[in-house]
Amino acid sequence: MVKNIINVRKLSKVFDNSLRAVDGITFDVRQGEIFGFLGPNGAGKTTTIKMLTTLISPTSGDAKIFDFSINKSASAVRASVGVVPQEFTADEDLTAYDNMLLMADLYGVSRTIAKTRIVELLSLVELSNAAKRKVNTYSGGMRRRLELAIGLVNHPKVLFLDEPTLGLDVQTRAAVWTYIEKLKKEYKMTIFMTTHYLDEADSLCDRVAIIDHGKIIKIDTPKNLKDSLGGDIIELKIENERTNVSDLLKKITGVKNVKKNGVEYRLKVKSAETLAPKLITMLTSKGHKVTKLSLSKPTLDEVYLEYTGRSLREEQSNSLDIMSMRRTQRLSRS
Ligand SMILES: Nc1ncnc2c1ncn2[C@@H]1O[C@H](COP(=O)(O)OP(=O)(O)OP(=O)(O)O)[C@@H](O)[C@H]1O
Ligand SMILES: [Mg+2]
Numbered sequence: 001m002v003k004n005i006i007n008v009r010k011l012s013k014v015f016d017n018s019l020r021a022v023d024g025i026t027f028d029v030r031q032g033e034i035f036g037f038l039g040p041n042g043a044g045k046t047t048t049i050k051m052l053t054t055l056i057s058p059t060s061g062d063a064k065i066f067d068f069s070i071n072k073s074a075s076a077v078r079a080s081v082g083v084v085p086q087e088f089t090a091d092e093d094l095t096a097y098d099n100m101l102l103m104a105d106l107y108g109v110s111r112t113i114a115k116t117r118i119v120e121l122l123s124l125v126e127l128s129n130a131a132k133r134k135v136n137t138y139s140g141g142m143r144r145r146l147e148l149a150i151g152l153v154n155h156p157k158v159l160f161l162d163e164p165t166l167g168l169d170v171q172t173r174a175a176v177w178t179y180i181e182k183l184k185k186e187y188k189m190t191i192f193m194t195t196h197y198l199d200e201a202d203s204l205c206d207r208v209a210i211i212d213h214g215k216i217i218k219i220d221t222p223k224n225l226k227d228s229l230g231g232d233i234i235e236l237k238i239e240n241e242r243t244n245v246s247d248l249l250k251k252i253t254g255v256k257n258v259k260k261n262g263v264e265y266r267l268k269v270k271s272a273e274t275l276a277p278k279l280i281t282m283l284t285s286k287g288h289k290v291t292k293l294s295l296s297k298p299t300l301d302e303v304y305l306e307y308t309g310r311s312l313r314e315e316q317s318n319s320l321d322i323m324s325m326r327r328t329q330r331l332s333r334s
Contacts, residue, residue, distance in 0.1 A: 004028040005158060005190050006035075006052065011061035012214075013047050021047040023214035024061065029158075029192055034184055036205035037194040038300075040310055044214040045194040046086055049160050052192070053083045065158060079107070082156030084147045086163045086194075092136040096127055096146050099135060100153055107154040114153070121149040125179060141172035148179060159183065161193040165200060173197070177204055198300040208300075212308045225303045231256055232272035236265050237292035238283065245288060252282060264292070272296070 006029035013022040022044040029035045037045050050056045052063055054074040062069055068076040090099045097118060104114035122131050125145035130138065135146065144164065151159060164180070165173040177200065183189045195201050201208050202222045209219040218225065238245065241263065249258045249267060254275050257268040269275045272295035280290050304310075 003031040005031045006063065006065050006192065008048075008052070008063040009061055011048070011051060011063055012059050013044070013051060013056070014059040020214050022051070022058075025211070025214070025216050027209060027216060027219055029190060030206075031190055032184065032188050033206040034180065034191045034193065034204050036201040036208035037192065037211060038196075038198070038201055038208055038304065039194075039211035040308060043211045045211060046162055048211075049083065049085075049162050049192070049194065052077075053081055053160055054078055055083075079154065080156060081158045081160060082151040082154060083160040084151035084162065084164055086166070088143050088147060090135045090143065090146055090150060093134060095132050095134055096122060096138075096149075097131045099146065100150055103150050103153045109154055117153065117155070118149075121152050124152075124182070125149045126175075141168050141175075144168055144172070144176060145179075148176065152183075156189070158190045158192065161191060163194055163196065166196060173200070180204060198304060202300045210304065210307050217307050218303075222300055226298045226300065229298045229302060229306055231268045231270050231298070233296045233298065234267040234269055234272050234276060234279070235292070235294045235296075236267070236279070236290055237263055238265075239289040239291045241288070245283065245286075248282075248286065249279070252278065254278075 008025055008027050008029075010024045010026055011022060012020065012024050014020050021042075025044075025048065037048065039045050047056070051058050051070060052065065054070050054077050058071065062071050064070070065077050066080055068080070070077050090096070091102070094102070100118040100121065101114060104111075104118065109117070119128070119131075122128050125148055127142060127145055127149065130142060135143065138146065148161075148164065151161070161180070165176050168176065180191060180193070181204065184191060193205070205222060207219060207221050208225065210217045210225075218228075220228070244260065246258045246260060246265070249255055249265065252275070254270040255267055256270065259266045276293060276295055280293065283290055
């Protein structure tokens with residue numbers, strides 16, 4: 001039987017008496033799943049994580065983690081969750097090892113246990129060799145991995161990851177994915193993560209919620225969300241086209257929608273594999289020669305666009321700009 005480990009009920013956060021950053025969200029997270037929280041900048045993702053990890057208190061509503069209410073049993077919640085925040089938190093002037101020791105102390109983990117655990121965790125994120133180096137000598141990828149290790153120091157049952165791979169290169173992102181999957185498989189951890197990378201959400205998450213303007217728009221498995229768009233996409237081109245074939249294409253059973261972008265046709269169809277051969281036969285019989293034909297399944301990008309009216313790709317580059325701007329400011333201060 002599926003057991004829910006996080007129950008969120010009508011949770012809201014209003015800032016400055018007017019900004020409804022999180023607006024009455026209700027959902028459950030199942031034991032052992034990787035649950036993805038997707039949404040544009042300012043959608044309310046970080047605010048939700050901060051409430052669920054008791055860093056800030058809700059304006060109204062409640063959430064339970066292992067039956068502990070975030071309103072009534074904040075310290076019990078804190079003891080059972082780990083959090084890897086969006087911003088780096090490690091102390092630059094300390095070594096990775098000392099940063100972890102400090103965090104273990106904060107969580108009340110005994111020194112004896114902490115020492116073994118830290119060695120284990122630093123090895124998990126492949127930082128053993130750099131354990132005694134100060135964090136200010138670390139690369140961005142090393143910092144992210146250290147943050148992940150820090151978030152695990154109290155051996156949490158539930159881990160919150162806020163943009164764990166933002167700004168990382170492709171290789172390091174893939175490495176972080178591997179750790180996240182390992183935590184799920186080997187430690188049976190429940191993972192709640194936000195991300196701007198839809199390919200990441202698609203391959204890692206068991207279920208995703210799309211949030212916008214503080215409200216949950218959709219929750220489902222990536223597969224169901226993609227299927228909900230109701231079809232595949234076929235793109236085709238015709239050699240030396242003399243007449244527009246849109247009307248011809250629209251008449252074929254299974255074709256839902258035809259758009260022409262320049263010389264290319266873009267069709268939304270029920271099933272691309274079954275329809276493609278029929279399309280070619282029909283067009284050839286009418287004297288048209290197909291010079292390009294490509295089939296694609298909808299991606300989470302398209303799902304996201306459908307439900308929020310925006311593309312996350314632009315957002316992603318904005319966030320990266322902001323990150324690099326912050327880094328420049330930090331460097332110019334020091
Ligand atoms: N302490 C605060 N005081 C006032 N407004 C806040 C505060 N924290 C967040 N907000 C506002 O609440 C809204 C939601 O912010 P939040 O950080 O939760 O968004 P997010 O979904 O995490 O965005 P991003 O993708 O950029 O990380 C934003 O409009 C933000 O400006
Ligand atoms: Mg955020």
